[in-house]
Amino acid sequence: MKKSALPDPFAQAREAKGYGTVEDQNDPVTMLLRLKDVRKTAKDTKTFQSGAAPGRIVVPSEVSIRDTRQIPFEVDPPMHGEYRALLEDWFKRPEQPDYRESLEEIITELVDEALQMDSLEVMEQFALKLQSRALTLLLNIPYEESETWIGWGMHVFRSEESALDGDKAAILYDYIDAQIDKAIEHPGDDLYSVLLDSEIEGRKLTKEEVKGVMILTFAGGRDTVINAVTNSIAYFAEHPESLTRLDNEPEITAHAVEELVRYFSPLTHMGRVVTEDTQVCEHAAKADTRVSLCWASANRDASTFENPNEIVIDRKMNPHVGFGFGIHKCLGATHARQVLRVLLGVLAQKVKSIDILEQKDNIEDWGEFQRKVGYDSIQVEFHRKD
């Protein structure tokens, strides 16, 4: 097994029965493992709702540590569409040339820095910085603000001891409250101000709604982007030929990014609450219980993907669900794609090879499934091109 590999722990259960079960704070979750079931369930927002108690569709559940509803993520139609329409244009900004140029500056600086160091720990010294600095672009706020977020360290939500830590979550929630108050006093052209000035159903968004969008933006795009960036570095360390190929054929970059997202599936799964007694995968699902859409398993479903456990860097047919599926698909996907596309471009241009010196895998515990999602830490050495 290569050091950068992310094994598929779901294969046997996916083929044999199509689902698995994970206990979570007395609110167990039936994990759906097959691509077709995941897609179908994601589309059926009536039977499988997101607008349950705030925090309940997240696994592990955040019901005990969060009252604010994340928007539009924890809202069902028709209101979901109203919120989403408000946000779409803003979250498409990463496609603009000047946004891409700013990203290139951020990433080039980090790669140049890495090339000068004897070695570096990728999560803290590269990916966290990249994610935080790139987020200033998405929020349209000064670059310097990223220092605050980098100072929070790796796990605002996830502490070392337990998956859920209310004190850590409060750091983010208090920070966002303060930023919203600041934007009310001094409106600008940042996301906070734009949201505060937005209208829905003929009224202004409330502070609580703005907070709900901002929590989603921070929380949804932190660990996921950090893992995708770090896993990419680990992959290229063991596949320098892919870097060469990307340098020679930059036109395959977009395909490569989709393939990395499929293989890494930075978000393992996301829950839904069942609204009426039904069946999923010939398994009874009772009203007011939880199911989850296991993106990570669906993305290795051999009934759709040839050689699902291999990274085929220019995979052409790739109907993955790494960014989710249906109306709740990742709002930050345009940003994440641009981050990864630029990262691959800069690496291919400047880096000859990368050595992995030491690593500690981050293994998620989902009851019967143990899934490597990335690294707790990974020390590497970058080598520049001649």
Add this chain to the structure above:
Amino acid sequence: MAKITFITSDNETIVAEANSGSVMELAKDNNVNGIDGDCGGVCSCATCHVHVAAGDFDKVGAPGEIEADMLELEDNYNEHSRLCCQIDISDAIDGVTLHVVN
């Protein structure tokens, strides 16, 4: 060379030409409203859904199995639906009209 006519959901008509690539890329290059092509053309995002004009469907052809699996869960799916990232530009599709769904 293939000439493609796009008709958007707000009834704008855009005629575009190309020799190669996919129809999705052609639409993006010509700023056809409603064709986002978020995933870059790997049949993952379904943001390039078109209805092929009835008389042109034979020229364009039916979707493959993986594309059909995606399409049948889409809103406004019908028997002329295609994801245009999966339609390659060639002389064979010269002159077709595509109605943009979104």
